[in-house]
Amino acid sequence: MASLVTARGVSKHFGAVRAVDDVSFDSEKGRILGLIGPNGAGKTTLLKALLGLTECDGDLSVLGLDPFRQRKKLMQQICFIADVAVLPRWIKVSQALDFVEAVHPNFTRSRAEELLKQTKVQPGAKVKELSKGMVTQLHLSIIMAIDAKLLVLDEPTLGLDILFRKEFYANLLNDYFDEERTILITTHQVEEIENLLTDIMFINDGKILLDSTMDELGETYIEVMTSGENAQKARGLRPMAEAEMFGKSAMLFEGVSREHLEGLGEIRIPSVADLFVAKIKEARR
Numbered sequence: 016m017a018s019l020v021t022a023r024g025v026s027k028h029f030g031a032v033r034a035v036d037d038v039s040f041d042s043e044k045g046r047i048l049g050l051i052g053p054n055g056a057g058k059t060t061l062l063k064a065l066l067g068l069t070e071c072d073g074d075l076s077v078l079g080l081d082p083f084r085q086r087k088k089l090m091q092q093i094c095f096i097a098d099v100a101v102l103p104r105w106i107k108v109s110q111a112l113d114f115v116e117a118v119h120p121n122f123t124r125s126r127a128e129e130l131l132k133q134t135k136v137q138p139g140a141k142v143k144e145l146s147k148g149m150v151t152q153l154h155l156s157i158i159m160a161i162d163a164k165l166l167v168l169d170e171p172t173l174g175l176d177i178l179f180r181k182e183f184y185a186n187l188l189n190d191y192f193d194e195e196r197t198i199l200i201t202t203h204q205v206e207e208i209e210n211l212l213t214d215i216m217f218i219n220d221g222k223i224l225l226d227s228t229m230d231e232l233g234e235t236y237i238e239v240m241t242s243g244e245n246a247q248k249a250r251g252l253r254p255m256a257e258a259e260m261f262g263k264s265a266m267l268f269e270g271v272s273r274e275h276l277e278g279l280g281e282i283r284i285p286s287v288a289d290l291f292v293a294k295i296k297e298a299r300r
Contacts, residue, residue, distance in 0.1 A: 036221035127160035241280030
């Protein structure tokens with residue numbers, strides 16, 4: 016299957032700082048990719064490169080286009096939601112729809128209005144009168160009314176309460192995502208999206224620490240809850256991380272077969288959050 020996004024040796028330096036450092040990956044259509052990293056890891060710079068907002072070294076193709084040199088054409092096929100609302104506070108909801116209708120050829124206004132009717136956002140309300148959750152609902156209604164092949168979400172639920180966050184992702188899956196569209200999400204709230212993802216990447220200090228499908232993740236990484244003599248045996252298999260939990264040792268293994276670990280304790284698939292922490296600590300050793 017042809018890749019929707021292809022990156023080979025992509026780098027972006029700001030003086031001596033390597034914001035993105037020799038990054039290579041592929042993303043196909045019909046996938047939901049989570050880009051996970053701490054503050055300052057290079058997530059935002061990489062997103063800017065994908066959106067054509069900054070020039071970078073290396074080879075980067077999005078929907079078969081050079082994002083920086085063919086940005087106008089690319090943006091007709093992409094939607095983007097940032098963590099900070101960019102709509103002017105004085106603008107009315109209806110005026111926001113007027114603007115998008117005028118500038119985006121693939122926007123269906125009637126669809127956006129239909130989605131907004133399912134919320135408390137009123138067409139005559141000004142953005143400054145809306146809560147952050149309502150502004151997010153407005154953004155989501157707009158992007159779901161655009162026939163785009165790639166949706167980029169940069170911390171889309173930051174600052175929202177859990178009800179709004181759950182509703183946001185449910186609407187995204189039920190009303191937007193299909194096998195022809197790809198979604199790229201960056202977030203700090205890893206636990207809330209790991210069940211949505213088909214693929215995941217960890218980034219730190221501009222470098223990719225992990226690039227995997229979620230299915231491969233469960234095959235490569237195993238967590239064992241063990242204690243006593245079994246814990247000593249498990250340590251002999253060289254876990255990549257270990258933590259004490261409820262009087263037992265939780266050990267995380269990479270590339271160790273399930274057969275070698277059976278009988279040593281409770282075996283389970285590690286959470287994305289635990290794996291992320293382990294990978295970051297491993298990279299900093």
